[in-house]
Amino acid sequence: MPVNPNDPRVSRTRQFIMQAFTELVEEQKNVYSISVQDITTRANINRATFYAHFDDKYVFLECWISRKFQILLMEALPQGRITGIGSLRAVVQTVFDVLARFRQYMVHPGNSRFEPLFEVAMQKELYHLLREWLNEESTGAPDKVETTALVASWGIFGAALQWSRDQQNRTSETMVPHVLEVAAAALATVLEE
Template sequence: MKDILNPSDPRVIRTRNLIVDAFAYLLKIKDFNSITINDITNKATINRTTFYAHFPDKYALIDGYLSNSFIEFVYRRVESNATLNEETIKNIVISLCEFHEASNKRCMKSYDSISPHLEKNTKIQLENFLSQLLTKSCTESARRSLDLAITMLTWSIYGVTYRWNMDGRIESPQVLAEKILPMLKGYLEHKIN
């Protein structure tokens, strides 16, 4: 049934928004693991068949809910035509800190239970973004060996900002970015040149 939905139909958009809004509300008051399809459909005032026409399960819903949220934070600070340099890395770190903070507020009751989904989605988005930046700033022969470097950079930045968030966000995102930049500086100089 999902295949026959027209994603540009206003009714489909409205129903999908009802589902996502109901889910967002439930994330504030319940743990993700305890949210049921019945909870979502009751809050969205739809039936189960309608829910399943849009999403196969609540895991697809959380993936859809989180799918582009991080990259929106990045594009607020990083120009679309940027290359990978110290300023870009700093802005990515700050963006990720702001994203963790906003996600914490959006999902007060569920942050711990959605963090694996959040991590997966964010790492995919960050990896894609870094890949775009790195391929702009390196030679054709170097592009083939970038996958490992992109993964290392993605996991490093995500890990540091995740720890920052879990430790209570004691310092500002700007201070954190300044602290980790020297650790990445050698990598940046090697990859950019």
């Protein structure tokens, strides 16, 4: 029987699972070696409970990184949403910061297999955040809004991802203004309608 996501007990159990995994990652820095059994033992739940919430470890990992990224984005945004170019800059900086931190975990053998899963989950969250902002601020056609959010999210995320893989003595502080300028120009086509 599927769990009801609106049930407070379900939310609390998911929090326990997420927190257990976060603690294990912080201790071990090795995502690959953390098993479902390790997570359930730390969360003080049984495996059946884990699988009632998540189909497998991969579904869990996608949910975990999405949630962590959402939290970091919301912490970077004073009002919990994009309100203009200043908050967009905070979002771009957060993407760079998260990917720099994320890169530290990918140096461990086995962790690289999760890299595409984490990247797609983060890009989706960025896309949803930008689309929500554009929907609130624009009177443009829905197709154009969605396309603009998609292009801008991939542009921001792709630039940050490439930088995180090969920083070549460039700091995020030097990259963020350039990425922000390009992203703002792309977004302006919809925001000005």
